[in-house]
Amino acid sequence: MQRKRVVLGLAALLAIGFSAGLAAQDKKAGAGPYALPALADVKDKVKPSEDEAKKIDEIYATATKNEAETKARARENGTDGKTLAGYLSQGRIETINKVKEVLDKDKSKAYDDLVRASQPDKKKK
Numbered sequence: 001m002q003r004k005r006v007v008l009g010l011a012a013l014l015a016i017g018f019s020a021g022l023a024a025q026d027k028k029a030g031a032g033p034y035a036l037p038a039l040a041d042v043k044d045k046v047k048p049s050e051d052e053a054k055k056i057d058e059i060y061a062t063a064t065k066n067e068a069e070t071k072a073r074a075r076e077n078g079t080d081g082k083t084l085a086g087y088l089s090q091g092r093i094e095t096i097n098k099v100k101e102v103l104d105k106d107k108s109k110a111y112d113d114l115v116r117a118s119q120p121d122k123k124k125k
Helices: 002-029 038-048 051-078 081-102 105-118
Strands: none
Touching: 038 051, 038 105, 051 081, 081 105
């Protein structure tokens, strides 16, 4: 009986640790606003100039604020999940387009690749 409790306790601890690890990975995958790549990843992989980096900082800050407002408004109004997902998708697209306007052609392509890599794979029907 005692051994069974120990085994169940260890199993529970492993499950909790595993789920916490997965949650941390999910946060890291989309650490920017609207589940976009993190600002540090953008600066590291796209390598924007100082001027471009400042503009991207502003765009990400505005997008983060807008995302929070959209979620708060949806919560207040009782918006369903599908409608909220549509609004968040619009915000994501607008943010991507604003960042790409700031960057030159090569850097814009690198940003597209980074965004594509940060998206989870879609399930085929």
